[in-house]
Structures are given as C-alpha cells and as structure tokens.
Amino acid sequence: xxxxxxxxxxxxxxxxxxxxxxxxxxxxxxxxxxxxxxxxxxxxxxxxxxxxxxxxxxxxxxxxxxxxxxxxxxxxxxxxxxxxxxxxxxxxxxxxxxxxxxxxxxxxxxxxxxxxxxxxxxxxxxxxxxxxxxxxxxxxxxxxxxxxxxxxxxxxxxxxxxxxxxxxxxxxxxxxxxxxxxxxxxxxxxxxxxxxxxxxxxxxxxxxxxxxxxxxxxxxxxxxxxxxxxxxxxxxxxxxxxxxxxxxxxxxxxxxxxxxxxxxxxxxxxxxxxxxxxxxxxxxxxxxxxxxxxxxxxxxxxxxxxxxxxxxxxxxxxxxxxxxxxxxxxxxxxxxxxxxxxxxxxxxxxxxxxxxxxxxxxxxxxxxxxxxxxxxxxxxxxxxxxxxxxxxxxxxxxxxxxxxxxxxxxxxxxxxxxxxxxxxxxxxxxxxxxxxxxxxxxxxxxxxxxxxxxxx
Numbered sequence: 001x002x003x004x005x006x007x008x009x010x011x012x013x014x015x016x017x018x019x020x021x022x023x024x025x026x027x028x029x030x031x032x033x034x035x036x037x038x039x040x041x042x043x044x045x046x047x048x049x050x051x052x053x054x055x056x057x058x059x060x061x062x063x064x065x066x067x068x069x070x071x072x073x074x075x076x077x078x079x080x081x082x083x084x085x086x087x088x089x090x091x092x093x094x095x096x097x098x099x100x101x102x103x104x105x106x107x108x109x110x111x112x113x114x115x116x117x118x119x120x121x122x123x124x125x126x127x128x129x130x131x132x133x134x135x136x137x138x139x140x141x142x143x144x145x146x147x148x149x150x151x152x153x154x155x156x157x158x159x160x161x162x163x164x165x166x167x168x169x170x171x172x173x174x175x176x177x178x179x180x181x182x183x184x185x186x187x188x189x190x191x192x193x194x195x196x197x198x199x200x201x202x203x204x205x206x207x208x209x210x211x212x213x214x215x216x217x218x219x220x221x222x223x224x225x226x227x228x229x230x231x232x233x234x235x236x237x238x239x240x241x242x243x244x245x246x247x248x249x250x251x252x253x254x255x256x257x258x259x260x261x262x263x264x265x266x267x268x269x270x271x272x273x274x275x276x277x278x279x280x281x282x283x284x285x286x287x288x289x290x291x292x293x294x295x296x297x298x299x300x301x302x303x304x305x306x307x308x309x310x311x312x313x314x315x316x317x318x319x320x321x322x323x324x325x326x327x328x329x330x331x332x333x334x335x336x337x338x339x340x341x342x343x344x345x346x347x348x349x350x351x352x353x354x355x356x357x358x359x360x361x362x363x364x365x366x367x368x369x370x371x372x373x374x375x376x377x378x379x380x381x382x383x384x385x386x387x388x389x390x391x392x393x394x395x396x397x398x399x400x401x402x403x404x405x406x407x408x409x410x411x412x413x414x415x416x417x418x419x420x421x422x423x424x425x426x427x428x429x430x431x432x433x434x435x436x437x438x439x440x441x442x443x444x445x446x447x448x449x450x451x452x453x454x455x456x
Contacts, residue, residue, distance in 0.1 A: 062230060115135075122314055128151050128152065141310075154186055157183050
C-alpha cells in the first residue's frame with residue numbers, strides 16, 4: 001500500500017500544477033510555496049513499485065494502521081460494540097435502487113407458504129443470529145425479511161413477530177416450515193392460531209442417527225442390517241397417516257427387543273407421548289407438526305433445503321465470520337439486489353434454476369416404465385423358457401434382490417407375472433456379472449451417494 005501527496009488542505013495552498021496523463025508539464029497557476037504536502041491515504045497495491053520508492057515508504061504495519069485510521073475517520077460511523085448503538089448511518093437505509101432497505105414490505109402477503117430459520121456465522125458479534133423469513137412464490141423460494149436478534153429467547157421472537165405484523169398487517173401465512181425450536185413454535189402458534197406449522201423432515205432424519213451416535217449404537221447401526229432396517233422403520237412413521245402413527249409406534253414397540261428400548265423411549269418422550277393410563281402425555285413436538293403425509297400428497301416442500309442453500313450462498317458472499325455491523329449491512333444490501341432480481345423473475349413467470357437435468361431425468365423415468373411394462377406384458381404371452389430379460393428388467397431384479405432379499409424377490413415374481421425371471425435364471429445372470437451380490441446387503445451411505453450423483 002502506498003500514500004500519495006495530493007492537494008494541500010491544511011495550509012490552504014491554491015497553487016496548481018497542470019500536467020498531461022503522461023505527466024508532461026503544461027502550466028502552473030500561482031506561486032507555489034516550499035511547504036510539505038499533506039499525504040492523502042490511498043489504498044494502492046505496492047506490486048511493481050520501484051525499489052527507490054519502496055525504501056521511502058513506512059513499514060507495512062504502519063501503512064495498514066494509517067489506512068485503517070483513515071477509513072474509520074472518513075468512511076462511516078464508529079463500529080458499534082453493543083446493540084445499544086445510537087443510529088444507523090443514512091447510506092444503509094436504502095438499497096442499490098434507492099428504495100427503503102429498513103422496514104420494507106416486499107409484498108409477502110401475496111404468498112401463503114413460508115420458511116423460517118436463523119443463521120449465525122455471518123452475524124456481527126454484537127448480535128446472536130440473523131433470522132430470515134423466506135416465501136414460496138410461483139415455485140421460487142425468496143428471502144423477504146431479515147431480522148438481527150440478540151438471543152433465541154421466546155420474548156425476543158414475540159417482539160420480532162409483533163414488529164413484522166405492524167409492518168405488514170395483512171400478513172396471514174397459511175403454512176410455515178421451521179426447525180424444531182420450541183420458542184418459535186410457541187410464538188407463531190399464538191400469533192397465527194390457524195397457521196399450519198410443520199417441522200423440517202431433515203431434523204427427524206438427523207435426530208435419530210445423532211441419538212444412536214451419542215448413546216453408543218453407531219457401530220451396530222452401520223454393521224447390522226436388521227438393526228438399521230428397524231431404525232428406518234421408526235423414521236418412516238413420518239410417512240403414514242397421522243391417525244395411524246400411534247398404532248404404528250405401538251406395533252414397532254411390540255416387535256422390537258430391548259436393544260431398541262432407549263431409542264423408543266426417546267421417540268415416545270419427544271414425538272409420540274408416553275402412555276399414562278388411558279391417555280398419552282403431551283409432547284414438545286406433536287404428530288401433526290412432524291408428520292409430512294399432507295405435504296407429500298400436496299407436493300409441498302418437506303425440508304428447509306432451499307433455506308440451507310441460501311445460508312451457504314450467504315456465507316460465500318461474506319467470506320468471513322462475524323463481520324462488523326457496517327460490513328454486514330453492505331453485504332446484505334448487495335444480496336438484496338440479487339433477491340430483487342429473483343422477485344422480478346418470479347413475477348414474470350420465469351422458472352427457478354433446476355439442479356441437474358430434470359427433463360432428461362423425467363424422460364429416463366418414463367422410458368424405464370414404458371420398457372418395463374412392455375417387456376413384462378410380452379413375457380406374459382411366452383413360456384418361462386423364453387423369458388426376455390431386458391436391461392430394465394435386469395436392473396429392477398438386481399435392485400429388488402439387494403434391497404429386499406430372496407423372499408421379496410419371490411413374492412414380486414409371483415404377484416407381478418412377467419416382471420422377474422425365476423431364481424435359477426437370476427443366479428445365472430448374476431454369475432455372468434463381474435460384481436458380487438448378496439441379498440439384503442444394503443449400504444445406505446452408498447445408496448445416498450448414488451442418488452446424489454443422479455441429483456435425486
């Protein structure tokens with residue numbers, strides 16, 4: 001970094017020296033006195049600076065200190081050290097389009113489905129979290145509200161919701177998806193009694209393995225296929241009708257042995273309710289909150305994945321943790337400009353960008369089903385000795401055998417004629433492959449990796 005001597009302000013020197021861009025002399029104005037010019041701090045890279053100039057510069061530590069001091073004195077207000085700072089500078093009150101940035105209603109009353117969550121990494125140190133509300137509008141999920149909060153206490157959330165309602169009196173959300181945070185659940189239930197609150201399904205998928213990890217079941221879960229399969233049955237309670245969840249849970253409890261008792265107690269205490277006489281104890285997260293059958297039937301979001309994607313995008317944009325308040329506002333105003341573009345795209349009917357090639361994936365699905373049905377129908381009219389095993393049938397047979405085992409394979413073969421060859425032909429097909437397969441050898445991490453590679 002270098003400093004450059006420019007006009008002398010302190011001594012009020014009005015003399016001027018005029019040169020061309022190549023520093024060729026043109027003329028002078030006035031009689032210049034022999035005073036020392038005031039240095040004006042200018043952030044300029046020292047790359048390519050001649051050695052003769054370098055030896056006259058202060059050391060790097062002093063240069064950086066001078067630049068920081070100049071920025072603090074000339075660029076903005078002092079950085080707040082607590083949440084009781086007096087005022088936000090005027091330049092942070094407007095967006096890049098000169099619209100109001102603070103306390104701005106962007107038409108969120110028009111949307112009915114919302115997602116709420118907080119992020120912590122990009123928050124200034126004087127605050128605890130950045131709470132954001134996203135709206136689902138014409139297949140776009142768009143941030144519409146940002147709130148800096150000092151804690152996660154219920155009374156803070158209540159003040160936040162009261163302020164939002166004051167800014168947008170017509171806001172009446174129909175559906176809100178959130179994390180499993182009791183304080184926000186209580187506040188939104190009070191503020192919007194008829195709203196449909198839903199918990200992110202990903203939380204259930206995380207909480208059960210986390211319980212297994214913290215209670216010493218990790219190795220058993222990763223090595224015992226039967227144990228892992230029963231764990232997934234417990235998680236699958238989220239996919240059956242809410243009225244049948246308790247019966248399904250009771251059935252699991254009666255069929256599972258003592259190895260599962262700790263996990264069943266955890267699920268019962270938090271998501272089902274322990275039986276007390278003829279009634280069940282009220283739980284923190286009732287069945288209607290975490291069950292996603294209605295969302296699956298209505299083709300609605302089951303997770304906050306869009307929200308998490310925005311968090312990652314925001315972290316990349318900031319490129320630092322816990323910036324100063326002014327840096328935070330600068331970055332957020334720039335992000336608001338991107339959000340405005342998303343809003344315009346949604347209003348004009350443009351579809352959001354898709355991950356992967358959806359059209360190709362749908363085409364592959366339809367092609368798979370067509371070939372599977374055509375081949376199965378053709379096999380019905382032929383003797384078993386002339387069974388046609390297309391690539392589609394082979395893939396279906398291999399996956400079914402690996403996931404379901406021999407009994408499942410035989411059950412489907414008997415009840416869906418033409419779709420599967422007999423086990424003798426299947427074993428011959430396996431022997432001709434380079435890979436080795438065994439029934440019920442189901443590696444969930446490998447399946448997840450395969451699905452991720454396919455963008456499923």
